Amino acid sequence: MGDRDLFGGMIRLHVLHHAAEQPVYGGWIIEELRRHGYQISAGTLYPMLHGLERKGYLDVRREGDGKRARRFYAITPKGRDALAGAKEKVKELFGELFEGR
Incomplete structure (x- = not known):
């Protein structure tokens, strides 16, 4: 299993987390990661972003024209629910990994 396979889910959680705070665009996400x-x-x-959009976790809006156009991604209610469920699973895993359960 390569790093992409291992960290893909964590990257998706980062994206949902930040998209829940405010709409984000690809270049910003790359720098944040x-x-x-x-x-x-x-x-x-x-x-990954297109996959999250297809699942209904992100909404996309386009701003600007031509080469200057940016696609902004914002979390949807379904995405918020998925993020909340994932946070619970991460807490549980964190406990097992670091608290010696």
């Missing part, structure tokens, strides 16, 4: 030590390309990120 780099701050956390993830090296992700646009070729990896955008299929």
